[in-house]
Amino acid sequence: MMSVEFVAERLPELIIRIREHLFLTGVSVGIAVFFGIPVGIFIVKSKWLRTMVFSFAGIVQTVPSLAMLAILLTVTGKIGVVPAIISLVLYALLPIIQNTVTGFENVSSSLLEASEGMGMTRKQQIRLVTIPIAMPVIIAGIKTSAVISVGIATLSAFIGAGGLGEFVNRGLSLADNRLIMLGAVPAALLALYVSFSISSFAWGMDSRKRRHIPVLSGNSGLVVSVLPLVLLIFIGVGGTMYDQSQDEDTKVIRIGSKNFTEQMILAELMAQLIENSTDLEVERKFNLGGTMICHDALLAGEIDLYPEYTGTALLAILKSKNRPSSAENVYELVKKEYLEKFGFEWLYPFGFNNTYALAVRKEDGRDNNWQTISDL
Amino acid sequence: MIKFQNVNKYFDSFHAVKDVSFQVRKGETLVFLGSSGSGKTTVLKMINRLVDTSSGVIEIDGENIRDKEPIQLRRSIGYVIQSISLFPHMTIEENVTLVPRLIGWSDSERRKRAAEVLQLVGLEPHDFCNRYPDELSGGQQQRIGVARALAADPETLLMDEPFGALDAVTRELLQQELLDIKKRLQKTIIFVTHDIFEAFTLADRIAVMHEGRLEQIGTKEEIIVSPASAFVEELLASPKKHLQEFKRAL
DSSP, X not given: OOOHHHHHHTHHHHHHHHHXXXXXXXXXXXXXXXXHHHHXXXXXXXXXXXXXXXXXXXXXXXXXXXXXXXXXXXXXXXXXXXXXXXXXXXXXXXXXXXXXHHHHXXXXXXXXXXXXXXXXXXXXXXXXIIHHXXXXXXXXXXXXXHHHHHHHHGGGGGGTOOSTHHHHHHHHHHTOHHHHHHHHHHHHHHHHHHHHHHHHHHXXXXXXXXXXXXXXXXXXXXXXXXXXXXHHHHHHHHGGGGGOOOXXXXXXEEEXXXXXXXXXXXXXXXXXXXXXXXXXXXXXXXXXXXHHHHHHHHHTTSOSBOOOOHHHIIIIIXXXXXXXXXXXXXXXXXXXXXXXXXXXXXXXXXXXXXXXXXXXXXXXXXXXXXXXXXXX | OEEEEEEEEEETTEEEEEEEEEEEOTTOEEEEEOOTTSSHHHHHHHHTTSSOOSEEEEEETTXXXXXXXXXXXXXXXXXXXXXXXXXXXXXXXXXXXXXXXXXXXXXXXXXXXXXXXXXXXXXXXXXXXXXXXXXXXXXXXXXXXXXXXXXXXXXXXXXXXXXXXXXXXXXXXXXXHHHHHHHHHOOEEEEEESOHHHHHHHOSEEEEEETTEEEEEEOHHHHHHSOSSHHHHHHHHHHHHHHHHHHHHO
């Protein structure tokens, strides 16, 4: 079970992660609203445009989140917040566009005719009639998007964008359920709170619902209703602090790692060594999704260094047919090809080996007289 | 005064209004009578330029409406339609004072005016101002519709089957109220209906429309005594028959 001390010890980081999470979600949903509503309004009249936009948004929606992050990493050539936000925006767009269209369709043609006949301009029609009537449906779409985003933002940790997913990743690599819960439970609570604060805002916008509570029927009710949302934004703004880009003049080396313990230890060893022996500043971008993400990040110049295995490089990255006979030969081949293909330099080996070994039951090994893999 | 001169309207190839000419005097109620598809609603909508003419000229007080800004024109003319077209998200007061709001009246002027027009249509302002349309009966809603059209004190009211969806008793009541309002305010009213009795109740003059043509325009007596076409005669035949049967039964 999760003890109080376990949480208390990690509280400062938990707060940072919540802020990062809110920042990712808030910015993404904000951008999605900014583009989604005008797009919805624009396509509401044209069946053809609607089909186009909905098909596109629908396809985007079906791309698995992790794949989306990997694709964006390649497309943008960046790791971290930028691809994370782009992917969250893409997911958030569909419910917003869809509900905008539905909301606008809710406005009956006779109301529009009446408003036109009374002498409203096209803009006044939208401002005084269409938007107020469509608003509850549009807000419901924003709420759906926001809740989805809180969930998907958990995955952003795979590409180094931070957020509560950091705990989940770490928990997964360490097989520590408490860490997973430390990420998952606050994320779930956050989703509930986001949903609540948007509902509250929607309630506040509707003066008709508020008039039954005399204290809240005036502007005070509107103010009270946006408080939960304001609190959310206030906390989220703190998250902007974490992505300050480094000063151009200080010399920084950015070290990456894959998302398992050994990699993080190796990367941390390198980091401490560099910090102690040079005047370089180290920026740690550990716990990135996997081999391809690290490799792409290196290609894109988002990191300068990460620990890699000669075998993985040979098979996963170079996809070489060659099978050199010894560890030294693999190293030489990989070093040569990396320089040719990517302009990457393989540094001197760490001097440790994580060769695979097979584990079998003792009796099976004895009975079959297995000594080497070739004996199988 | 409103004047139509050889007005035609085509929707693509469909000739909806055919060479219509007539005049409406100030303070007069002209009722357009015709079945659906006769072009009567199109004629009405051409007056506030919801529909523009294909050819011909429409003048209001000697001015071609084509030279007027449609938005300004519409704000100067009251408009009531059949479907419940009150704005569901606005209170009765906000609904009623919408046109005054569009033309920039102050809050206090608008509040005062809302009370006046609500009283005019027989609703107690105190009871209704802060309620919403869906809390009102059909008759009350259509009264609000009339009040809304009167709010900016226009000279002319365009009414497109405003009482069509109401039950007979309520309709009768609202017709009488409209006559009463007209007597007090001296508005020019152009009214569209397919109900011959409604036409005879409200009209100073009746304009009979059929398949886009203006068959006859005249007083009730003129229409009854000397119908100008076979269609007008036929139009009156059925009510006459009903009336005779009704008398016999009495």
